[in-house]
Amino acid sequence: MSEIKTAAIIGGGVIGGGWAARFLLNGWDVVVSDPDPEAERKVGEVLANARRSLPALSDVSVPKEGRLSFAASLAEAVADADWIQESAPERLDIKHKVFADIQSHCRADALIGSSTSGFKPSELQQGAARPEQIFVAHPFNPVYLLPVIELVGVEATLLRARDVLDGIGMKPLIVRKEIDAHIADRFLEAVWREALWLIKDGIATTQEIDDVIRFGFGMRWAQMGLFETYRIAGGEAGMRHFIAQFGPCLSWPWTKLMDVPELTDELTDMIAGQSDAQSGMHSIRELERIRDDNLVAMMRALKGRNWGAGELLNAQDARIKPPLPTTIDQPFTTLSRVIPIDWMDYNGHMNESRYGQVFSDAGDVVMQMVGADPDYIAGGLSYFTVSNEIGYLSETHLGDVIHVRTQVLEARGKKLRLYHEMIRTGDDELLATCNQLLLHVSLETRRTCEPEGEVLAKITALGEAQSKLPKPASMRD
Numbered sequence: 401m402s403e404i405k406t407a408a409i410i411g412g413g414v415i416g417g418g419w420a421a422r423f424l425l426n427g428w429d430v431v432v433s434d435p436d437p438e439a440e441r442k443v444g445e446v447l448a449n450a451r452r453s454l455p456a457l458s459d460v461s462v463p464k465e466g467r468l469s470f471a472a473s474l475a476e477a478v479a480d481a482d483w484i485q486e487s488a489p490e491r492l493d494i495k496h497k498v499f500a501d502i503q504s505h506c507r508a509d510a511l512i513g514s515s516t517s518g519f520k521p522s523e524l525q526q527g528a529a530r531p532e533q534i535f536v537a538h539p540f541n542p543v544y545l546l547p548v549i550e551l552v553g554v555e556a557t558l559l560r561a562r563d564v565l566d567g568i569g570m571k572p573l574i575v576r577k578e579i580d581a582h583i584a585d586r587f588l589e590a591v592w593r594e595a596l597w598l599i600k601d602g603i604a605t606t607q608e609i610d611d612v613i614r615f616g617f618g619m620r621w622a623q624m625g626l627f628e629t630y631r632i633a634g635g636e637a638g639m640r641h642f643i644a645q646f647g648p649c650l651s652w653p654w655t656k657l658m659d660v661p662e663l664t665d666e667l668t669d670m671i672a673g674q675s676d677a678q679s680g681m682h683s684i685r686e687l688e689r690i691r692d693d694n695l696v697a698m699m700r701a702l703k704g705r706n707w708g709a710g711e712l713l714n715a716q717d718a719r720i721k722p723p724l725p726t727t728i729d730q731p732f733t734t735l736s737r738v739i740p741i742d743w744m745d746y747n748g749h750m751n752e753s754r755y756g757q758v759f760s761d762a763g764d765v766v767m768q769m770v771g772a773d774p775d776y777i778a779g780g781l782s783y784f785t786v787s788n789e790i791g792y793l794s795e796t797h798l799g800d801v802i803h804v805r806t807q808v809l810e811a812r813g814k815k816l817r818l819y820h821e822m823i824r825t826g827d828d829e830l831l832a833t834c835n836q837l838l839l840h841v842s843l844e845t846r847r848t849c850e851p852e853g854e855v856l857a858k859i860t861a862l863g864e865a866q867s868k869l870p871k872p873a874s875m876r877d
């Protein structure tokens with residue numbers, strides 16, 4: 401991972417606030433510069449939403465949050481920054497002025513990304529002191545949750561930028577050629593334009609348009625995109641049949657794509673009125689939280705499938721995962737993580753089934769420590785859990801950071817008995833305990849058997865190292 405550690409965010413609105421959260425929650429220090437006197441409050445509110453959602457995407461402990469500060473001037477913000485992200489309003493004159501100011505005060509090796517939705521790098525670089533330093537780094541809202549970033553600019557700069565973005569869990573996509581609105585916004589503009597016509601012509605309301613997306617093709621797009629989806633829609637003959645069947649429709653009057661309805665006051669009122677009726681019962685911050693909870697739940701579901709955005713999240717977990725414990729003569733930490741949204745139940749706390757998940761994951765770490773890893777399991781030997789005696793001692797809530805301390809009560813031959821304590825990190829409250837018995841098995845006969853080779857040696861050493869330890873206090877109580 402890159403050594404870069406300070407990000408300057410120029411413009412702390414919707415997108416700048418999201419960038420600040422993404423960097424901070426990945427351990428970077430962040431300095432914000434924004435002339436708006438309300439900027440600190442606004443960034444704080446975006447950050448509060450990010451804190452309850454981004455860490456919940458991870459199944460391992462997340463980096464310690466960086467330090468957030470607000471600079472008195474742009475010069476002060478960028479002076480020591482390794483990455484500078486311009487997120488000022490979408491106006492070229494403002495952006496040119498901001499870049500001139502940035503380049504007069506920043507390091508020559510700093511990376512300067514622009515969040516612009518539509519300007520090309522050649523437009524942004526006009527009149528710049530060091531044009532190659534400025535590139536498009538176009539994110540998607542909310543920046544702290546959605547991974548993709550479109551990068552456009554000079555290749556050498558983009559390759560450096562890509563390393564940094566990989567390190568903060570993003571999915572950088574280098575765009576081959578500069579083009580107005582890059583890749584994604586060309587799409588979104590086309591869809592938006594069509595939707596505006598449907599409303600103007602009285603065919604559909606904002607609610608109905610959103611429903612055809614969220615109950616239909618929107619869910620498909622989140623996991624397969626356009627082309628893979630259409631390949632399947634072509635049936636057994638795939639994409640060729642799809643094109644043969646639906647290609648001719650492109651020249652039928654199915655779309656109005658090239659025309660834009662005039663955004664008259666009347667049309668704007670109609671759209672805004674429908675939108676108020678649809679969603680006005682929620683504040684924007686509430687809508688953001690609903691959106692974030694849904695995104696986290698969907699992305700966590702994709703994690704379980706190791707697919708699309710979920711595959712990226714698993715790779716990021718593997719990158720930041722702590723090494724296996726090496727000190728075996730004392731109880732050790734087998735797991736550390738944040739409690740995610742999809743583990744909550746109707747009582748507003750972590751559901752009982754998830755404690756089983758936590759203790760199962762902790763047991764897996766002990767298996768890995770003794771060498772019962774995927775290779776060993778592929779060789780036909782493993783451990784089965786035969787009992788879990790769980791004590792639920794205190795409530796566990798959304799966003800709690802917890803860790804599990806594991807003591808080995810018995811490790812001999814086929815038997816591995818572990819005692820786990822699940823503790824809230826921070827106030828050290830004991831939340832749950834688990835007395836867990838695992839037996840070594842043959843995956844061929846499905847019966848117990850002695851461990852083999854290195855696993856036998858390690859399990860014996862582990863058992864002996866902890867055999868003289870007193871019982872955990874929570875077990876004696």
Ligand SMILES: NC(=O)C1=CN([C@@H]2O[C@H](COP(=O)(O)OP(=O)(O)OC[C@H]3O[C@@H](n4cnc5c(N)ncnc54)[C@H](O)[C@@H]3O)[C@@H](O)[C@H]2O)C=CC1
Binds near residue numbers: 486489516
């Ligand atoms: N809102 C969105 O969905 C997305 C926006 N973007 C891009 O991000 C950029 C920012 O857009 P938003 O955050 O939506 O706008 P915004 O209006 O929420 O925020 C812009 C911020 O820039 C500040 N600002 C104005 N002049 C400034 C200056 N000279 N120096 C520093 N800050 C200044 C404003 O006070 C404001 O806080 C635009 O280029 C936009 O195209 C990119 C992806 C999505």
Ligand SMILES: C[N+](C)(C)CC(=O)CC(=O)[O-]
Binds near residue numbers: 516585588
């Ligand atoms: C509407 N928009 C052009 C600002 C959208 C984007 O640039 C990306 C997004 O988050 O949809």
